[in-house]
Amino acid sequence: MKSGHMRVATFNLWQRYGDWLARRELLADTFRNIKPDVVGFVESIRTDDYDQVADVLGTDFSVLHSKKRTPKGMGISTASRWPLQLVQEVDLNVSPRTAGFPCATLIAKVVAPQPVGPLLFVNRFPNWQLDLEYERELQSVAAARSIEERATEANRQVVMVGDLDADPCAASIRFWCARQSLGIMSVCFRDAWESTHDTDTDPGPTFSPANPLVRDQVVRGTKPFRD
Numbered sequence: 001m002k003s004g005h006m007r008v009a010t011f012n013l014w015q016r017y018g019d020w021l022a023r024r025e026l027l028a029d030t031f032r033n034i035k036p037d038v039v040g041f042v043e044s045i046r047t048d049d050y051d052q053v054a055d056v057l058g059t060d061f062s063v064l065h066s067k068k069r070t071p072k073g074m075g076i077s078t079a080s081r082w083p084l085q086l087v088q089e090v091d092l093n094v095s096p097r098t099a100g101f102p103c104a105t106l107i108a109k110v111v112a113p114q115p116v117g118p119l120l121f122v123n124r125f126p127n128w129q130l131d132l133e134y135e136r137e138l139q140s141v142a143a144a145r146s147i148e149e150r151a152t153e154a155n156r157q158v159v160m161v162g163d164l165d166a167d168p169c170a171a172s173i174r175f176w177c178a179r180q181s182l183g184i185m186s187v188c189f190r191d192a193w194e195s196t197h198d199t200d201t202d203p204g205p206t207f208s209p210a211n212p213l214v215r216d217q218v219v220r221g222t223k224p225f226r227d
Helices: 020-034 052-057 130-154 171-177 192-196 212-219
Strands: 008-012 038-047 062-065 074-080 084-091 104-110 119-125 157-162
Touching (some): 038 052, 038 119, 052 062, 052 074, 074 084, 074 104, 074 119, 084 130, 130 157, 130 171
Antiparallel strands (some): 038 074, 062 074, 104 119
């Protein structure tokens, strides 16, 4: 970490699908090179005998894993080079349609050194299905209420990462950047991409069919959720 700066990464591990051995090698090399201070992972595998995050990052990080996971161990994880403490795991199972999916939000305290100082690091994992935007709105509000309560109690800055699973026009995304209210509340988070890019020429889509996994598995409906 440079003085006054913190390097943050967020990544969907896609469990161990595809050529996992090749992906593991590439991921391990990439994280060694970019040297993040804190990382939020989604679709990470954690079982009694395997920790995918430790497999990728090695032993230099403290790791928190969500308790809510699929039978095969898929959920979310947060890793930090600095001391890490679980503040709250928010259950995002907000309707019968979200059942069976490990939707959750991890709120952690990261004891970053000064001048950054301690902060709240939030890792979100809402439902991804196209027709569940209503649930994503409810999940956004549930997460936001918990974040606001915890941030106010501790007077902490907040960094939020994770899956978004909707395009920027969706209410569940607009809500976070103060472009609309939901559930009789509003919040205002700064979009890191929008703050550092010209979005007219480099929009940085959050959920796009340009991603072949989105196109093949969601837009075309060829892959339902699998564990």
